[in-house]
Amino acid sequence: xxxxxxxxxxxxxxxxxxxxxxxxxxxxxxxxxxxxxxxxxxxxxxxxxxxxxxxxxxxxxxxxxxxxxxxxxxxxxxxxxxxxxxxxxxxxxxxxxxxxxxxxxxxxxxxxxxxxxxxxxxxxxxxxxxxxxxxxxxxxxxxxxxxxxxxxxxxxxxxxxxxxxxxxxxxxxxxxxxxxxxxxxxxxxxxxxxxxxxxxxxxxxxxxxxxxxxxxxxxxxxxxxxxxxxxxxxxxxxxxxxxxxxxxxxxxxxxxxxxxxxxxxxxxxxxxxxxxxxxxxxxxxxxxxxxxxxxxxxxxxxxxxxxxxxxxxxxxxxxx
Numbered sequence: 001x002x003x004x005x006x007x008x009x010x011x012x013x014x015x016x017x018x019x020x021x022x023x024x025x026x027x028x029x030x031x032x033x034x035x036x037x038x039x040x041x042x043x044x045x046x047x048x049x050x051x052x053x054x055x056x057x058x059x060x061x062x063x064x065x066x067x068x069x070x071x072x073x074x075x076x077x078x079x080x081x082x083x084x085x086x087x088x089x090x091x092x093x094x095x096x097x098x099x100x101x102x103x104x105x106x107x108x109x110x111x112x113x114x115x116x117x118x119x120x121x122x123x124x125x126x127x128x129x130x131x132x133x134x135x136x137x138x139x140x141x142x143x144x145x146x147x148x149x150x151x152x153x154x155x156x157x158x159x160x161x162x163x164x165x166x167x168x169x170x171x172x173x174x175x176x177x178x179x180x181x182x183x184x185x186x187x188x189x190x191x192x193x194x195x196x197x198x199x200x201x202x203x204x205x206x207x208x209x210x211x212x213x214x215x216x217x218x219x220x221x222x223x224x225x226x227x228x229x230x231x232x233x234x235x236x237x238x239x240x241x242x243x244x245x246x247x248x249x250x251x252x253x254x255x256x257x258x259x260x261x262x263x264x265x266x267x268x269x270x271x272x273x274x275x276x277x278x279x280x281x282x283x284x285x286x287x288x289x290x291x292x293x294x295x296x297x298x299x300x301x302x303x304x305x306x307x308x309x310x311x312x313x314x315x316x317x318x319x320x
Contacts, residue, residue: 022053022276025099025124027092027115028061028106029080030073033129033265037103038084040269048266052273055080057087057098061115063108066188096122101276103127109191110134113142120149125279127272128155130203131195136292137318143285154281155288157203159183159246161267164258165204173252179205180239181248181260185226193218193302194295198226198240201248202291204260205230205238208250211290213238216297217308228298231308289320 024041026034038055039046058080062073080086089095092115096102102124104115109131119126126146132155133139146153159165168176181201188196213230221227225242232238248260271282290311296318297309 021051022101022273023057023099024053024055025095025102026055026058026080026086027095027102027104027119028108029058029077030062030066030069031105031107031129032072032076034058034076034103034105035079036265037105037269038080038086040265042084048264048269050266050269050273053101053276055084055086055103057089057095059089059092059095059115061106061111063106063111066108066190068188069107092118093122096124099124101125101127103129103272105129108134109195110138113138116142116153117145120145120151120153123149123151125152125276127275128153130155130157130199131191132288132292134191134195136289136296136314136320139292140289140318140320143289147285152275152279152281154275154283154285156268156271156283157200158265158268159200159260159262160203160207160283161271162204162259162261162263163267164261165207168208168250168252168257168259172254173250173257174254176208176236176250176252178237178239179208179248179250179259180241181205181246182241182243183246183248183260184244185242192295192299193226194228194240194298198228198242199291199295200246200262201240201260202228202238202294204248205240206287206291206294208259209236209238211284211287213290213294213311215308215310216294216301217306218298218301219306228301230294289315293318293320 060077063069112133181204183201185198217229228240230238246262250259293314297314300309
């Protein structure tokens with residue numbers, strides 16, 4: 001991977017103030033994450049409450065051509081305004097002047113590139129909720145722009161920080177040879193198949209196996225549900241299968257362990273707040289780029305009737 005994709009944090013912990021409560025701004029109120037994250041951060045009595053910051057401002061956003069966005073954005077925005085006293089701004093540029101850091105929560109990945117540009121111009125550290133973008137090309141551009149601006153940025157699914165998945169990552173079963181995850185995989189027609197919900201199970205796989213996947217093959221099982229297999233050069237493999245709930249298992253030299261479950265939003269938000277305070281992203285940008293190449297390789301494999309597609313081919317096609 002070219003060094004251009006490497007993230008420069010460019011922000012010391014002292015510049016935000018380790019002891020000060022951060023003023024947090026939300027961009028995009030068309031997902032339940034906007035209200036759930038605000039409850040966890042703003043309400044001291046909330047289960048799993050995270051200290052250190054408070055959501056104080058928001059930009060409504062919304063995508064008229066995405067049903068899950070258009071049908072919910074008004075309700076969630078009203079909740080933020082009425083229940084939490086969040087102030088709304090008509091322009092992202094104005095929002096950025098009123099906050100210290102940004103949660104980019106727009107459920108639609110396509111506008112993320114345009115929405116993050118004024119955030120980077122204002123030099124505000126930003127967490128971009130999944131998916132980072134609506135395409136690999138846009139995801140790479142977002143990371144390149146953040147690096148050039150020296151503004152801390154990262155993107156992740158909450159499944160990456162689940163306790164069981166992190167335990168496997170830290171060596172609880174020794175060297176891992178395979179990871180299988182199951183999870184919902186609803187499809188949104190404006191995004192490649194795995195971008196919308198399948199990304200959760202893939203995040204768990206990458207948390208454990210890390211980057212380095214060589215090829216991807218997308219097929220279906222006997223019930224017609226999605227099944228995607230990624231192969232690593234040393235014989236390791238990661239398999240994602242469509243299912244109703246999040247679960248999974250990892251196999252290692254010391255046995256098997258649970259992986260790929262969802263522990264709620266607290267583990268993710270704890271990492272986000274640590275990131276805001278330190279400027280150090282917990283997920284390397286090159287890993288996020290490969291994850292997007294993996295998902296686009298799966299899309300290409302689907303078009304080719306289930307033939308394996310090399311990650312390098314997808315990266316080269318996108319000039320990466």
